[in-house]
Amino acid sequence: MSRPSHGLTGSSTLLLVGSLLCCSAALPAHPAAGPCAPAARPMLRSPVLPGERARADAGSPAASPAAVPLSSGEESHGGRTAGEGGEATGTLAEPPHLEAEKVDRAADTPFLHEGILRNPAHGFQVSVPAGWSLLPSATAELMEFSIGGCGECAFRILVSPGNDLPVEDTVRGIKQEILRDANAVIIDEEVVRIARQKGYTLIREDLVRDAPPKGIADQPAAPGTASADQTLGRRVRTRYVTLNHSSDKLYMMLKAPRERFAAEDGLFETLLESLRFKP
Numbered sequence: 001m002s003r004p005s006h007g008l009t010g011s012s013t014l015l016l017v018g019s020l021l022c023c024s025a026a027l028p029a030h031p032a033a034g035p036c037a038p039a040a041r042p043m044l045r046s047p048v049l050p051g052e053r054a055r056a057d058a059g060s061p062a063a064s065p066a067a068v069p070l071s072s073g074e075e076s077h078g079g080r081t082a083g084e085g086g087e088a089t090g091t092l093a094e095p096p097h098l099e100a101e102k103v104d105r106a107a108d109t110p111f112l113h114e115g116i117l118r119n120p121a122h123g124f125q126v127s128v129p130a131g132w133s134l135l136p137s138a139t140a141e142l143m144e145f146s147i148g149g150c151g152e153c154a155f156r157i158l159v160s161p162g163n164d165l166p167v168e169d170t171v172r173g174i175k176q177e178i179l180r181d182a183n184a185v186i187i188d189e190e191v192v193r194i195a196r197q198k199g200y201t202l203i204r205e206d207l208v209r210d211a212p213p214k215g216i217a218d219q220p221a222a223p224g225t226a227s228a229d230q231t232l233g234r235r236v237r238t239r240y241v242t243l244n245h246s247s248d249k250l251y252m253m254l255k256a257p258r259e260r261f262a263a264e265d266g267l268f269e270t271l272l273e274s275l276r277f278k279p
Contacts, residue, residue: 108140117143122159122248127274129267152236153256153264163249170242170249171200183207183233192241195275199243205258209233237261239268245277 108121112134118125121140128134131148132155138144140159147153171189178184188203210233235258242251252272256264 110134110138110140110143117157119143119159122161123278124245124250125276126157126271129271132267147256147264150256150260150264153254153260155254155264155268156252158251158253160249160251162247164244164247165249167198167200167242167244171202174202174240174242178204181206183209187237192272194241194243194272195245195277197243197245199241201239201241203237203239206236206238207233208236234258239265241272 110117110119110121112118112128115128115130116125117128117134119140128145132145133148135144135146141161142159143157145155147155175186175189178186184204184206186202187205188201190201192199192201236255237258238253238255239261240251240253242249244250252268254264254268
């Protein structure tokens with residue numbers, strides 16, 4: 001699968017960094033609401049993370065600083081080795097019964113059919129857990145999902161066409177962004193294999209402090225009360241997965257309150273195991 005490279009500019013870099021990372025510090029009531037709502041599609045040409053900015057602005061490969069050790073220990077301590085099964089693993093064929101539906105859809109529009117998300121523009125499909133719904137704002141480069149029964153949860157897939165920056169540099173950019181946030185910590189990271197591709201997964205935890213109810217902001221909170229809990233904050237976890245395939249880079253992000261994260265992350269793991277690319 002070969003696609004033309006899209007030009008990367010400093011302005012598109014800033015926009016798309018925000019698209020992936022801005023939702024990690026605070027959870028909107030709806031995944032597409034507030035400052036994290038996707039921009040109009042013409043602006044979503046090529047998601048690029050902070051570590052990639054130098055290359056985007058200079059138009060040439062960036063020097064690779066000493067970084068996260070990703071070249072060794074590819075065995076996943078969490079058992080995350082998705083897509084290492086039989087001969088067909090990592091590739092897909094278009095089901096014949098979907099041919100007629102293509103007439104009614106734009107050729108590059110992703111769609112969810114019988115629990116399978118298909119992205120014709122970038123040649124991949126993935127099984128979506130029951131209760132995860134594709135938002136109608138989806139484009140070939142940005143797919144956002146709501147998660148049933150969890151208004152604070154969010155899942156998104158981003159595609160960066162023509163972005164062949166090494167996974168190591170991409171991960172370094174994500175880590176640098178997290179480390180700038182005093183309320184965020186990295187709690188897990190590892191090399192993984194997904195659909196026969198080398199990838200990387202990283203989990204962050206954020207302390208989110210809700211604004212106290214109006215009128216009591218200056219009043220001290222008694223221990224054990226709801227207002228005290230708001231002052232102390234709550235914990236939110238975000239898992240990032242990134243990998244390269246052909247000329248595309250894929251980013252996936254799951255976000256959920258800490259008490260809900262394990263259940264949704266288990267579903268995310270199943271989703272990763274189902275990822276297939278067209279040969």
